[in-house]
């Protein structure tokens with residue numbers, strides 16, 4: 001394997017160029033480290049080498065460490081994984097420290113060889129940690145390049161010296177957005193913030209780095225932290241200003257993460273403790289905290305769901321084997337909130353759109369929605385006026401169904417009424433070509449029933465978007481009983497074109513995402529009726545990593561929608577309807593006219609500008625708070641199990657066919673505690689045996705809805721988890 005090339009030029013500069021074969025961007029592997037280490041040794045040992053430039057043969061430097069390796073690091077670390085991980089991390093530190101010290105005398109700091117990093121473009125994660133160990137960083141003036149340490153976003157932190165070096169280089173305050181938020185900068189901003197040293201024209205990159213290497217003196221290559229009298233910029237923790245920074249950072253991290261993301265806490269500890277000791281000890285502390293994070297299943301679960309499996313689904317892991325079904329022209333029926341959002345994302349992805357509504361002004365309003373999103377983009381400098389014109393020119397708002405001629409996909413988003421939907425289906429099919437696929441965006445009506453209005457039910461499918469369409473990343477694709485493979489492939493290819501993440505599920509009431517989120521909301525409302533303090537319900541949810549408490553979520557989606565769904569479900573289920581207690585709360589709120597955020601009044605109070613204030617006092621007048629309150633964990637478990645058990649039932653019923661989809665959708669679709677890696681990963685994390693035991697207790701206390709599904713019991717009996725049993729398997733379509 002050769003991930004790096006080595007070349008010694010006539011002036012005595014060794015150029016180590018990173019160039020991983022068959023990849024558009026370099027990523028670091030175990031073998032890559034060994035190779036880099038060997039080349040650094042060679043350069044340092046060769047008397048003919050005066051200095052070194054580490055660069056890349058591609059137009060970027062590197063995208064980071066291979067995430068597949070990080071996800072498996074614990075499993076691959078041997079019988080004593082903590083020890084194995086720590087030793088492995090220390091080996092990486094040793095390689096980078098060797099670059100940093102470059103053969104200089106440990107006492108006099110003299111005699112080292114200058115080593116520069118030359119970054120042609122993007123440099124992320126380990127792709128920045130290596131340059132940070134070099135003596136000078138040159139970046140090409142490439143405004144598209146992104147430079148930074150995004151590890152925190154995958155549930156880990158920069159653990160190859162990046163944490164220690166960036167905080168010592170910039171000080172804790174300036175390092176905070178880079179480390180804690182994973183903020184990425186273009187080369188010029190990276191220079192002004194002190195991360196890179198020089199930004200030069202791309203065609204002068206290598207020459208500039210070489211020239212510096214040949215002119216650098218002993219003093220130029222000694223890092224500040226290896227010099228006598230080094231002081232931590234902005235003050236170490238016991239310095240008066242440093243103290244303020246660290247206290248503030250600690251409060252901020254806990255406020256933002258509610259303490260559920262182990263990486264943020266560990267990162268802060270590594271910086272704080274590292275700042276109190278000499279550099280090499282700080283690296284050891286960083287390695288200990290990094291080991292701690294990698295030992296926590298949260299990091300590997302997050303990487304598995306949010307990167308590896310999300311990407312696999314986007315690349316078509318569950319796509320039937322039929323030819324490319326890319327959408328050329330899209331027809332949208334209904335230009336309301338959803339139709340307008342879908343028109344924007346499609347046009348933005350380069351697709352021609354015919355946007356149809358019953359009235360011309362409604363169709364125009366749909367197009368105006370796209371315009372307002374683009375205008376916001378312009379004011380944030382993310383969109384150019386030319387791009388806006390180009391995107392808008394692709395949307396034709398009209399009432400004329402003839403505009404559907406030539407459409408190869410229709411997405412229907414008219415009122416949630418089977419009659420209206422049947423009418424527009426027939427009208428559209430009369431115009432469409434034989435191969436066109438018809439999709440409905442319904443959120444509650446069974447696809448198989450709606451398909452009855454179609455002349456070609458095998459070409460009829462559900463494509464369920466979430467609101468707001470331009471922001472939500474998940475799209476649920478629903479197969480009706482007769483939906484064929486081409487329709488599934490078409491839906492998947494469309495979702496890929498608009499750069500969202502798809503899951504494919506079978507048809508059943510509420511499909512998958514809404515089926516799981518409704519019990520979460522209902523559990524919160526049940527607790528209100530039981531007399532649990534509303535603030536306890538909301539805070540318990542947020543403290544376990546849910547983005548919104550169940551009451552706030554109900555306000556956002558609206559009380560009347562909740563009441564409408566409750567009525568329809570009650571009508572469909574008859575005596576088996578289990579949520580009468582919930583309805584007491586939701587119907588009472590509806591009667592009070594407190595319809596949620598849109599009415600400026602709901603479970604929360606809002607000011608005239610619509611800004612959310614505290615919880616509404618009137619709620620506890622109607623549903624008085626009980627004298628005895630449950631403990632926090634009990635509330636949290638009720639809220640999490642309500643969602644997770646429904647996901648297991650969806651899997652048992654064959655609605656969900658792939659556990660990866662169950663997890664990815666739970667995070668992207670409704671924000672299920674992302675630190676856990678998703679609903680099923682959470683059950684694996686706590687263990688099926690513990691989950692079953694808790695379910696038995698909760699069933700006794702609160703009722704049958706907490707009964708452990710048979711599949712969970714079986715896993716508990718066998719000492720297995722969902723990923724032990726089902727990873728990579730796809731259940732047959734029901």
Ligand code: NAD
Nearest residue numbers: 334335336337338339357358413414415416441442443467
């Ligand atoms: P909406 O009321 O905002 O929009 C519906 C639009 O359809 C209106 O502009 C209306 O004029 C138009 N329309 C009605 N009858 C028509 C006809 N015969 N021909 C052409 N146009 C017609 O509703 P919405 O919130 O955009 O929801 C649309 C669909 O999407 C529903 O099926 C809904 O269940 C589903 N959905 C909604 C959400 C959500 O959060 N609102 C989320 C997912 C799915």
